[in-house]
Amino acid sequence: MDRSSAIHVAKELIPYLTFPDIDVLTSKNLMKERDEEIKKALLLGNGDHEKVRIYFEDKFSLKQVETTIWGMTEKHIILKKNTLIPKKAIRKIHFN
Structure with a gap:
């Protein structure tokens, strides 16, 4: 994943996005790492x-x-104002 190609989006716009139907990760190990x-x-x-x-x-x-x-729920993470992102759409979390 090339992080430099990621488009910054304001969290207020996230509810208006359409997410993929399938998991963006294909490896069970990567999915486990994402959950952690x-x-x-x-x-x-x-x-x-x-x-x-x-x-x-x-x-x-x-x-x-x-942000x-x-x-979190079984299928989503929860941001401020109850903004949801499906876990299956998340590729990586970077800690500052």
Whole structure:
């Protein structure tokens, strides 16, 4: 994944994006690593209000947003104002 090609998107625009129907990761190991990154980001967000950079895909391109993860469900991460990103759309989480 070339992070430099990711398009920055404001978190307020995320609800208007269309996400892929299938997981953007094909390896079970990468999916497990992503789940661990989400858990770590959630702890940092709730404890220290620390922002992370989330690299994810919509149906058109690689996107990135810098924000705090406030919660998660089985299928989504939750940002401020109940903004959801499907876990299956997330490629990587970068810790600042």
